[in-house]
Amino acid sequence: MKKIVSILLLLMVVLTTSSLAQRQKSFGLAYRNGWLLKHHEELRTAFVDAHPVGFEFTYLSKTTGDDEWERVWNYPDIGISLAYLNYGDSRLGQALVTSFFIQKYIGNPDNRLRFSFKIAPGVSFSDEKYDPETNPENTFISTTINGVMEGNFLAHYQLTPHMAVNGGIVFTHYSNGAVQVPNSGFNIPSLTVGMLYTPNPDQYKRNTDPVGAFQRRTRFSVQFAPSVKAYNEEDPKKYFAFTASVNAIRYLNHKVALNGSADVFYNSSIPDRTGDPGANRFRLGLALGPELTTGPNSVVFQLGYYVYRPEEVDKSFYWRIGIKHHFTDHFFTGFALKAHLGKADVIEWGVGYRL
Incomplete structure (x- = not known):
């Protein structure tokens, strides 16, 4: 299963980065500060002080509208991200999370102040997991590799043509899908602040052709x-x-x-x-x-x-x-x-x- 997940992840990254290579690139860095939702008894007792914090690096590109679906979805961003997360307790450990995403803008994506939401499936790699002898209280993660589903809502403000800042809330779910148990998983809402740098903003050109008529x-x-x-x-x-x-x-x-x-x-x-x-x-x-x-x-x-x-x-x-x-x-x-x-x-x- 680990080999299958790794191969799928590699293909995912290759396919995504090949499509990004033809578009305007941007690079982002963000800080996260979150908390564990107390959906399980151990989180309400043994891990009451756990406080996840982390950083995220993002590589994204603006879609140009050359494909009709990009114009339909208001020229979303597509990209990949790599995040480091410390759960705030040595028994839960740390995780490295990689995901690919589509970021959809609400309203005009060229406004100086704009809003977006993101959907991002991915994979996490954890350094601590359940062990009946050495780590029996960590009933949430029992495999090194776990699936991730993430979403966010962000506000963006364009400081200069090259630099933008953003902030908002992120929700992340971790689970191995019961490939191995125990598998209570994590649900982590986080507040985030970050910045985005675009090296060549003047090279971006948008296709504004009208969208074709839809037939049900x-x-x-x-x-x-x-x-x-x-x-x-x-x-x-x-x-x-x-x-x-x-x-x-x-x-x-x-x-x-x-x-x-x-x-x-x-x-x-x-x-x-x-x-x-x-x-x-x-x-x-x-x-x-x-x-x-x-x-x-x-x-x-x-x-x-x-x-x-x-x-x-x-x-x-x-x-x-x-x-x-x-x-x-x-x-x-x-x-x-x-x-x-x-x-x-x-x-x-x-x-x-x-x-």
Whole structure:
């Protein structure tokens, strides 16, 4: 799993930086000061004084509007970031986080005072993790490599053509998707202040061609997503799981689609979890939610319900948040975090075909 994540991360960085190489570059540095949300008993007792702080380096580029989706989304920034975070407690340790992002501006992106929000999936590397003997209280991180989903809301002020300052709030979620347990994960809101330097602002030129007329349509896709899952910290065994989905996607406008899916879930851990070797390993679910499209990429949010759940080992509702990348008009790949309320179930690593 670590090798797979590393390879995917490397491909992600290469694809992103190759697209950035053709556009105006900017470099940012920011300071973060945050706190741990007390979503678990240990955070309210053993780690009450933990106080995460860190720094973030950002490499980004302004989109030019040469691709229509860039004009639709008001010329967003795309980029990659590298952040260092100290959790404020030696048992929790430190983390290095790398992510790629799209930063969307609200209103005119050329205003001296402007506002933006960002969505950024990525990967974190932690130097401390759960150990039943040496670090039993850290039930939040049990693997060195963890998935990250991050978002922010920032205010920017342009001091000079080369220099801008920014500040706002960042929300970060860390989890390994139950690849190994315990896996309570971290939820960290942070306040941030930073600056952005643009070496060559005069070289930027924007395509202002009008966006083409939108025609509503519905497309269908099929997807297969294998997973690896752990059950509890006393059981080192890894269980195989998969999701097979049929999706109907109704495109409502240039930005938003409605994604409905019929999901078939297989989970080989169910017999051990129920103590019944003959327990049914399959479940069926229906899910619905918005899909935000940005060119070949999209972000999917869904809420689902198990319509067939013979073994009641999980909650009846589930949700997922995921990223998809379309290599062609038909073939795509991506990953999604599937969870029951605040508890991660699996990370779905999917490949699919769109009709």
